[in-house]
Amino acid sequence: MSPCNHWETLVKNFNELNLPKQLSAALAAMKYETPTPIQAKAIPAAMEGRDVMGCAQTGTGKTAAFSIPLITGLIANPQKTALILAPTRELAAQIADVLRQMTAKTPDIRSVLIIGGEAMGPQIRAVSRGVRIVVATPGRLVDHLQQGTISLKSVGYLVLDEADRMLDMGFAPQINKIVGTLPKERQTLLFSATLPQEITRLASKYMKQPVSVSAGENTRPAKAILQKMVETTHPKKGEILLSELTARQGSVLIFVRTKRGADRMAKMLFTRGFEATLIHGGRSQRQRFVALDGFRKGRYRILVATDVAARGLDVPHIAHVINYDLPQTAEDYVHRIGRTARAGAQGEALALVTPEDRGQWRMISRHVGNA
Numbered sequence: 314m315s316p317c318n319h320w321e322t323l324v325k326n327f328n329e330l331n332l333p334k335q336l337s338a339a340l341a342a343m344k345y346e347t348p349t350p351i352q353a354k355a356i357p358a359a360m361e362g363r364d365v366m367g368c369a370q371t372g373t374g375k376t377a378a379f380s381i382p383l384i385t386g387l388i389a390n391p392q393k394t395a396l397i398l399a400p401t402r403e404l405a406a407q408i409a410d411v412l413r414q415m416t417a418k419t420p421d422i423r424s425v426l427i428i429g430g431e432a433m434g435p436q437i438r439a440v441s442r443g444v445r446i447v448v449a450t451p452g453r454l455v456d457h458l459q460q461g462t463i464s465l466k467s468v469g470y471l472v473l474d475e476a477d478r479m480l481d482m483g484f485a486p487q488i489n490k491i492v493g494t495l496p497k498e499r500q501t502l503l504f505s506a507t508l509p510q511e512i513t514r515l516a517s518k519y520m521k522q523p524v525s526v527s528a529g530e531n532t533r534p535a536k537a538i539l540q541k542m543v544e545t546t547h548p549k550k551g552e553i554l555l556s557e558l559t560a561r562q563g564s565v566l567i568f569v570r571t572k573r574g575a576d577r578m579a580k581m582l583f584t585r586g587f588e589a590t591l592i593h594g595g596r597s598q599r600q601r602f603v604a605l606d607g608f609r610k611g612r613y614r615i616l617v618a619t620d621v622a623a624r625g626l627d628v629p630h631i632a633h634v635i636n637y638d639l640p641q642t643a644e645d646y647v648h649r650i651g652r653t654a655r656a657g658a659q660g661e662a663l664a665l666v667t668p669e670d671r672g673q674w675r676m677i678s679r680h681v682g683n684a
């Protein structure tokens with residue numbers, strides 16, 4: 314995996330960036346004052362009009378790192394529009410939410426969320442009312458392109474968010490189709506947690522001499538996460554989980570390997586009197602939104618999730634991440650535990666490790682630098 318280079322210009326305060334007044338006011342309302350490292354590096358480069366390849370995970374502030382230059386560009390160029398592609402519905406919805414807050418003082422910059430699992434009708438109607446920003450998952454956007462219900466002719470800004478994950482999920486053909494319909498004259502910003510060769514290839518295909526910026530070491534978890542493991546056996550895992558949940562305070566995100574396992578666990582927690590909800594790929598879009606919203610607003614203390622569903626999840630109050638089942642890869646482990654300790658908060662991560670998991674746990678520990 315190639316390392317990320319560093320962009321030299323560093324900004325200490327958003328005021329230094331000469332952002333449009335409406336955007337500065339929106340950022341102030343969001344209580345964004347100091348740029349995060351990825352923002353301090355990516356925003357000046359993007360505001361110079363350069364293509365930017367950002368090496369950053371969720372939790373680093375990457376959404377604002379691309380949204381701020383993008384909105385600035387849209388304000389300065391009223392004829393241009395923007396397209397943001399993201400791997401999952403949840404991430405796309407989260408980005409749309411950030412954009413809504415950032416464009417609160419620029420009502421003419423409307424955005425639309427184009428995601429699967431929902432009816433096309435309302436999406437088509439929203440597009441026909443005129444939108445400047447399209448936030449989409451690749452599959453559904455291709456559906457709209459094929460039906461001629463969306464035009465991307467005026468896209469002057471393209472963002473590929475979590476590009477590595479989009480490739481992992483097999484979206485390369487859809488991305489290719491989509492980018493093929495875009496004007497060549499555009500600015501492209503690509504964000505990825507890792508930079509395997511496929512990403513560098515993608516970048517050289519879609520970008521013009523991109524500036525590479527990085528939020529720092531990308532395979533290590535944030536320092537504010539206290540990591541623990543408990544050795545157990547398969548039959549005892551349930552009881553250990555219950556006692557850990559009772560001993561801990563605050564919101565908990567529990568990772569389970571399979572959809573069925575997640576269903577079973579949510580039911581078990583519910584019957585034991587815990588306020589738990591769940592998200593996984595087998596649940597409808599509506600069920601996922603309701604579960605996430607309930608967890609975000611504190612109606613449920615516990616969220617049980619599979620990897621796909623939890624990707625990019627940003628709920629600032631998650632205090633604990635429990636790996637009930639270990640993830641397949643060390644990268645997934647870093648992503649999972651990165652759901653806690655968001656934006657500088659403290660967090661704890663716990664892994665339940667059975668004798669069968671020991672080899673996998675050693676591999677993860679070596680990768681994250683704990684062994």
Ligand code: AMP
Pocket residue numbers: 344345346347348349352370371372373374375376377627629655656
């Ligand atoms: P992201 O990596 O884009 O998912 O952002 C992670 C979290 O950090 C989100 O809750 C953001 O609202 C928050 N955030 C991002 N940038 C800033 C900033 N400059 N100041 C304060 N909070 C921020």
